Amino acid sequence: MALRLGDVVPDFTAETTQGTIKFHEWLGESWGILFSHPKDFTPVCTTELGTMAKMADAFKQRNVKVLAVSVDPLDSHKGWIHDINETQQCTVSYPIIADPDRKVANLYDMIHPNALDNMTVRSVFVIGPDKKLKLSLTYPASTGRNFDEILRVIDSLQLTAKYKVATPANWKDGEDCIITPAVTDPEVPALFPKGHRVIKPYLRYTPQPNR
Ligand code: BEZ
Numbered sequence: 723m724a725l726r727l728g729d730v731v732p733d734f735t736a737e738t739t740q741g742t743i744k745f746h747e748w749l750g751e752s753w754g755i756l757f758s759h760p761k762d763f764t765p766v767c768t769t770e771l772g773t774m775a776k777m778a779d780a781f782k783q784r785n786v787k788v789l790a791v792s793v794d795p796l797d798s799h800k801g802w803i804h805d806i807n808e809t810q811q812c813t814v815s816y817p818i819i820a821d822p823d824r825k826v827a828n829l830y831d832m833i834h835p836n837a838l839d840n841m842t843v844r845s846v847f848v849i850g851p852d853k854k855l856k857l858s859l860t861y862p863a864s865t866g867r868n869f870d871e872i873l874r875v876i877d878s879l880q881l882t883a884k885y886k887v888a889t890p891a892n893w894k895d896g897e898d899c900i901i902t903p904a905v906t907d908p909e910v911p912a913l914f915p916k917g918h919r920v921i922k923p924y925l926r927y928t929p930q931p932n933r
Pocket of ligand 1: 760761764765766767768863864
């Protein structure tokens with residue numbers, strides 16, 4: 723069955739380009755991203771892994787560990803990393819799982835027979851420090867992912883985990899947030915000392931609490 727938001731994500735042990743990883747143990751107290759690729763030595767995947775490599779510091783600053791998975795074997799991954807570094811002018815510093823028997827791909831339901839019967843689709847799983855699934859995205863093989871969007875969602879997830887706010891459409895770090903409906907009007911001044919504005923009783927904005 724497909725994973726649902728709030729589920730504890732499946733644990734696994736896998737061979738990666740940086741040695742054997744026991745997934746939950748490797749995550750520790752960190753946030754995590756597990757993202758899949760249809761196949762090594764394919765053009766869109768090459769740009770995606772390069773983009774992620776160049777954004778590695780941004781994920782690290784947010785305490786997010788990054789792990790990629792592709793159904794090809796370790797030797798293939800090592801040759802491909804060389805190509806990615808060369809063509810995308812980057813250094814891939816995160817591990818890539820070798821999943822030739824599709825153990826991880828099947829565990830996370832990354833093989834979609836209606837799209838591709840022998841490759842993973844472009845899945846992204848964002849996992850919280852509690853090992854629970856916070857976001858999942860599925861893209862078709864023909865569309866490269868927007869990693870700025872993944873970073874944006876992580877900013878929102880980390881903010882809303884700490885404060886009683888939600889983030890509006892197209893929100894970016896630093897912009898005003900929405901006070902969650904569960905907060906009553908009398909509670910607002912103490913919880914949001916930076917102020918607030920009421921557009922409708924159900925639509926109340928406040929400056930981002932941690933900025
Ligand atoms: C790619 O990464 O370029 C790709 C992979 C599978 C199908 C289509 C494109």
